[in-house]
Amino acid sequence: MTGNVISLDSHVPHGRRSEITLVEPLLSVRGLRITAADGRTLVRDVDLDLPAGGTLGIVGESGSGKSLTCRAILDLLPPGLALASGTIRYRNVDLSGLDARSWRALRGIELSAVFQDPASYLNPSIPVGRQLTEAIRAVLKLSRKAALARALELLGRVGFRDAEAVYPQYPHELSGGMAQRVLIALAICAGPSLLIADEATTALDATIQAEVLDLIATLRREEDLTLIMVSHDLAVVSQVCDRIVVMRGGEIVEAGPTHSVLHHPKSDYTRSLIDDHAVHTIDTTEGRQPPAAAPASPPLLSVSGLAAGYGIRTVVQGIDIEVAPGEILGLIGETGSGKTTLLRTILGLIPAARGAITLDGQQIDGLSDRRLRDFRRSGALQYVFQDPLRSLDPDLTIGESITEGLRLQASLGLSAMKASVAAALVSVGLDPQLADRLPGQLSGGQRQRTVIARALALDPRLLLLDEPVSALDAVNRSHVLKLLRRLADERGIAQIFISHDLGSVAGIADRVVVLHHGEIVETGPARMVLAHPAHPYTRRLLAAAPRIPREAPAAARPLFTAY
Amino acid sequence: MIRHVLRYPSARAACLILGVVAVLATAGPALAPHDPLAQDTAALLQGPSAVHWLGTDALGRDVFSRLLAGSTVSVLASLLSVAVGLLLGVVPGLLSVFLGKRFEWINLRLIDALMMLPFLVFAIAMTAMLGNGLVQAMFAVGILITPVFFRVSRAAALSVANAEYIEAARLMGASTASVIRRHVLRKVVPAVAVSAASMTGACLSIVASLTFLGIGVVPPDPTWGGLLATDLANLYDRPFGPIAPALLIVATVWALNALADAMRDTGTDNKEKPA
Numbered sequence: 001m002t003g004n005v006i007s008l009d010s011h012v013p014h015g016r017r018s019e020i021t022l023v024e025p026l027l028s029v030r031g032l033r034i035t036a037a038d039g040r041t042l043v044r045d046v047d048l049d050l051p052a053g054g055t056l057g058i059v060g061e062s063g064s065g066k067s068l069t070c071r072a073i074l075d076l077l078p079p080g081l082a083l084a085s086g087t088i089r090y091r092n093v094d095l096s097g098l099d100a101r102s103w104r105a106l107r108g109i110e111l112s113a114v115f116q117d118p119a120s121y122l123n124p125s126i127p128v129g130r131q132l133t134e135a136i137r138a139v140l141k142l143s144r145k146a147a148l149a150r151a152l153e154l155l156g157r158v159g160f161r162d163a164e165a166v167y168p169q170y171p172h173e174l175s176g177g178m179a180q181r182v183l184i185a186l187a188i189c190a191g192p193s194l195l196i197a198d199e200a201t202t203a204l205d206a207t208i209q210a211e212v213l214d215l216i217a218t219l220r221r222e223e224d225l226t227l228i229m230v231s232h233d234l235a236v237v238s239q240v241c242d243r244i245v246v247m248r249g250g251e252i253v254e255a256g257p258t259h260s261v262l263h264h265p266k267s268d269y270t271r272s273l274i275d276d277h278a279v280h281t282i283d284t285t286e287g288r289q290p291p292a293a294a295p296a297s298p299p300l301l302s303v304s305g306l307a308a309g310y311g312i313r314t315v316v317q318g319i320d321i322e323v324a325p326g327e328i329l330g331l332i333g334e335t336g337s338g339k340t341t342l343l344r345t346i347l348g349l350i351p352a353a354r355g356a357i358t359l360d361g362q363q364i365d366g367l368s369d370r371r372l373r374d375f376r377r378s379g380a381l382q383y384v385f386q387d388p389l390r391s392l393d394p395d396l397t398i399g400e401s402i403t404e405g406l407r408l409q410a411s412l413g414l415s416a417m418k419a420s421v422a423a424a425l426v427s428v429g430l431d432p433q434l435a436d437r438l439p440g441q442l443s444g445g446q447r448q449r450t451v452i453a454r455a456l457a458l459d460p461r462l463l464l465l466d467e468p469v470s471a472l473d474a475v476n477r478s479h480v481l482k483l484l485r486r487l488a489d490e491r492g493i494a495q496i497f498i499s500h501d502l503g504s505v506a507g508i509a510d511r512v513v514v515l516h517h518g519e520i521v522e523t524g525p526a527r528m529v530l531a532h533p534a535h536p537y538t539r540r541l542l543a544a545a546p547r548i549p550r551e552a553p554a555a556a557r558p559l560f561t562a563y
Numbered sequence: 564m565i566r567h568v569l570r571y572p573s574a575r576a577a578c579l580i581l582g583v584v585a586v587l588a589t590a591g592p593a594l595a596p597h598d599p600l601a602q603d604t605a606a607l608l609q610g611p612s613a614v615h616w617l618g619t620d621a622l623g624r625d626v627f628s629r630l631l632a633g634s635t636v637s638v639l640a641s642l643l644s645v646a647v648g649l650l651l652g653v654v655p656g657l658l659s660v661f662l663g664k665r666f667e668w669i670n671l672r673l674i675d676a677l678m679m680l681p682f683l684v685f686a687i688a689m690t691a692m693l694g695n696g697l698v699q700a701m702f703a704v705g706i707l708i709t710p711v712f713f714r715v716s717r718a719a720a721l722s723v724a725n726a727e728y729i730e731a732a733r734l735m736g737a738s739t740a741s742v743i744r745r746h747v748l749r750k751v752v753p754a755v756a757v758s759a760a761s762m763t764g765a766c767l768s769i770v771a772s773l774t775f776l777g778i779g780v781v782p783p784d785p786t787w788g789g790l791l792a793t794d795l796a797n798l799y800d801r802p803f804g805p806i807a808p809a810l811l812i813v814a815t816v817w818a819l820n821a822l823a824d825a826m827r828d829t830g831t832d833n834k835e836k837p838a
Contacts (some may be wrong), residue, residue, distance in 0.1 A: 377736030
């Protein structure tokens with residue numbers, strides 16, 4: 001069942017590739033080339049071979065063409081993009097020659113897929129069970145009763161203990177992980193041979209991601225699936241796949257068995273992906289020293305006995321936090337643990353039910369509207385949103401966005417405004433000429449830096465960052481993390497950094513606070529907590545984080561450590 | 564935006580027609596070959612000729628001159644209605660999103676009440692109350708089209724009111740006024756422009772209907788709708804009479820609607836374009 005049955009290199013220059021195949025590949029892609037309507041080539045010269053039962057991981061940052069390649073295999077290219085050349089053969093049938101009717105008989109039945117954002121693939125107004133039953137009836141032509149039985153069985157197979165309870169629920173009643181399980185059930189309902197999982201676990205918390213990955217791996221064995229796993233995260237892919245293809249800028253830069261790609265990478269790019277992962281992997285031995293002056297200096301931010309929530313529902317309680325100038329505090333917890341609620345309370349977006357928040361000795365909770373606005377205009381406290389694209393006005397240029405807070409502060413001249421925009425952009429490592437661009441014209445990493453630049457333009461004392469790197473690929477993530485660390489060290493900007501990704505916190509935080517069900521369960525120096533977690537919940541979070549194996553993987557290594 | 568709109572052939576034709584109408588509205592009376600009010604009892608109800616391009620009416624007045632002279636009033640009247648509607652609709656429409664629940668509720672109920680009123684009847688009642696003048700009538704029409712602008716601007720503002728970049732602006736201490744000015748207005752203007760264009764067309768036909776009924780304009784003064792009415796009265800003698808004023812009204816209304824459609828299509832096209 002391992003991919004070693006076939007030792008054919010997935011990417012060999014044209015004309016020189018050997019024709020020795022031990023097993024007829026289930027899927028074979030040759031010279032794939034995808035172009036946009038304006039003539040740009042988005043994917044070029046992609047060759048893939050996948051034997052039946054094999055597992056292939058495709059790794060690359062956003063825009064590397066990994067998703068487009070998968071979409072081409074499913075004939076689901078976005079409008080405006082076309083398959084310019086190359087062949088895709090499945091069970092020795094050329095897929096490019098198929099008409100719409102043949103595709104309907106193939107897609108979702110033989111070839112199936114799971115995508116990143118499960119909620120958007122479910123109809124919000126129909127119970128999930130019924131959607132599953134309808135799909136089963138459509139593809140398997142079963143009777144209503146038989147389809148219902150099959151749906152319940154499938155829900156059980158994807159890990160719902162009480163399938164009958166899930167059946168009548170609407171998509172909004174399910175968590176992201178549960179919705180993804182339902183979609184996996186939908187994907188395998190017709191017993192496909194090939195399953196494509198495109199960033200299927202990216203939007204999930206570490207523990208949930210581990211569970212879903214585990215599920216995919218289990219199903220692969222039990223259902224005899226051939227799997228293509230697409231991710232920006234090398235660690236995720238390396239846990240499940242036998243072979244890995246690394247893509248960049250629409251081309252394959254490296255391909256080979258997982259073990260050799262991870263431990264003997266041939267290309268510099270792959271090496272940088274692995275190194276970048278190591279920078280903020282939990283195993284990092286290079287921990288940060290807490291600032292020496294920390295105990296002496298009075299805390300910049302002090303939160304004591306805080307409780308807050310929405311209406312009568314209390315989300316966080318008994319919160320005591322202190323942040324010293326120049327200190328980075330990592331706030332860890334799963335979705336629903338109250339991390340974001342805590343930040344929003346500090347920002348004054350949610351009123352504190354109990355407790356006090358002071359910044360630099362000044363009380364900042366329970367201010368009147370006018371005093372709150374004055375405090376906000378001072379710029380001392382700045383917030384960096386999780387999704388930079390949504391927190392930038394799409395109609396304003398980068399420069400206009402950055403000067404927004406400055407305009408509110410004081411009437412600066414045009415040249416002073418331009419100078420501060422340039423200074424802010426330079427301080428986050430961006431070209432000042434980007435000031436005239438619109439957010440839509442920037443890459444994800446550039447946008448996140450822009451949002452940080454907007455906060456920096458106001459000369460903040462404390463930055464609150466909500467998952468600032470979760471939407472970024474490995475390379476950009478490590479650049480942004482390094483930038484944040486530098487801001488703390490050189491400009492003394494204290495930061496509270498929310499993340500469900502322990503790796504990124506471990507890389508830069510001085511101290512971490514672990515939140516669970518709205519309460520702090522553990523706190524201490526980052527290195528201490530991550531190396532020797534005291535609380536079982538912290539241990540569980542740590543165990544769930546994906547990592548690149550240090551040793552050569554054994555043939556039948558357990559996918560995840562149990563927790 | 565303008566360049567995008569002009570990619571549509573229908574929009575180019577519409578702009579051409581509207582350009583001609585604009586010339587008529589500004590310079591119409593000056594361009595008229597005859598005095599629109601001068602009666603020539605020697606030439607009643609004539610057909611088109613070299614002297615009278617569109618013939619003469621029952622009092623011997625030159626129809627072409629009357630059509631040109633009537634343009635100013637007809638066009639200005641519809642623009643007045645739209646201006647009133649914009650002012651009374653867009654401002655509360657935007658504020659209803661940002662000024663709290665109570666303000667929102669009162670506004671919504673007022674707009675609901677306005678939407679019940681029938682156009683022509685309300686306009687006729689207003690002129691009966693305030694005196695028979697076109698300004699009074701068009702003011703009434705302006706009030707009646709307020710709900711359109713209210714709804715459109717409110718919907719556009721609602722779609723961005725919860726955007727994260729607005730929350731980001733608030734966190735930097737932005738007031739409601741500056742949030743609307745910097746972030747909301749840009750999203751609202753295209754939608755409002757589309758309905759302004761189509762509403763101008765609608766108002767033009769309302770002006771025509773009102774003046775056709777003899778409301779708002781005292782008899783000797785010419786308007787497009789008034790011409791249509793006198794032409795219809797003499798249909799037996801001048802069967803082709805109503806064609807010219809009717810064509811002018813139809814062409815202008817069509818042009819405004821075509822322009823509105825083109826603007827709407829460019830708006831959606833731009834949105835569909837991937838980032």
